[in-house]
Amino acid sequence: MNTVVNGLLFVHLFAAAMGVGGGIAMSQVGPRLVAAPAEQRDIWWPLATALTRISLIGLMLLLVSGPLILWLKFNGPAGLGGWFWAKMVLVAAGVVAIGVMEGAKARFRRGDEGAGRVLHAAGPLIGAIMGGVILCAVFAFN
Ligand code: HEM
Incomplete structure (x- = not known):
């Protein structure tokens, strides 16, 4: 079991x-994608799509492996304190923010220039939320 959890x-x-x-x-x-003139954006989309896919696969793996570790190693959340629950709240906020970001990206790709402002704001916000998740994880489990 130890090997599985590790x-x-x-x-x-x-x-x-x-x-x-x-x-x-x-x-x-x-x-760079948002700032580029519309006819030059096709250069950036394949890179943006590939990088987004890496991040989203990472997120999916986090959301699957996290609960499995929680149950197999800690027998559920009962013994864990405030840092763990803060982490869960931030994970939920991060998932919502990523959903909003992906929605805005799809609208931007269809030509809604206003969605570019959402993208500018959502990127740093998601970065800050994920930094908070990692901070809470370290304090929750050490
Ligand atoms: C955005 C999502 C997440 C990120 C960035 C993240 C990040 C991390 C990091 C960096 C650690 C290592 C902390 C340490 O050992 O010092 C960790 C541990 C852990 N995470 Fe997550 N996590 C995420 C989602 C989740 C979810 C959804 C759950 C469960 C519901 C979860 C449960 C756990 C558990 C149980 C550990 C302790 C592992 C151990 O020490 O054996 N995580 N997480």
Whole structure:
């Protein structure tokens, strides 16, 4: 069982790296995509789509591996304190913010220029939320 839980923790940490790595890369690609004249955006979309996919796969793996570790290693959330619940609240806020971001990205791609403002605001917000998740995780489990 220990090996399974360690394997899941490896997946959890690697997935966090995928999420953060894709997000940091998008912090450079996203603003260039939004700022580019409409006819030049096709150069950026394949890169933006690939980086977004890496982040979203990371998020999915986090949301699957986290609850499994929680139950297999800690027998559920009962013994965990405020830092754990703060982490859960921030995870929920992050998932909502990512949903809003993806919606705005789809609208922007269809030609809604106003959605670019949402993208500018949502990127740094998601970065800050995920930083908070990692901070809470460290204090929750050590
Ligand atoms: C955006 C989503 C998430 C991120 C960025 C994230 C990040 C992290 C990080 C960095 C750690 C390592 C903390 C440490 O050991 O010092 C960790 C541990 C952990 N996370 Fe998450 N997590 C996320 C979602 C979740 C979810 C949804 C759950 C459960 C419902 C969860 C449950 C756990 C558990 C139980 C550990 C402790 C692992 C251990 O020490 O064996 N995580 N998380």
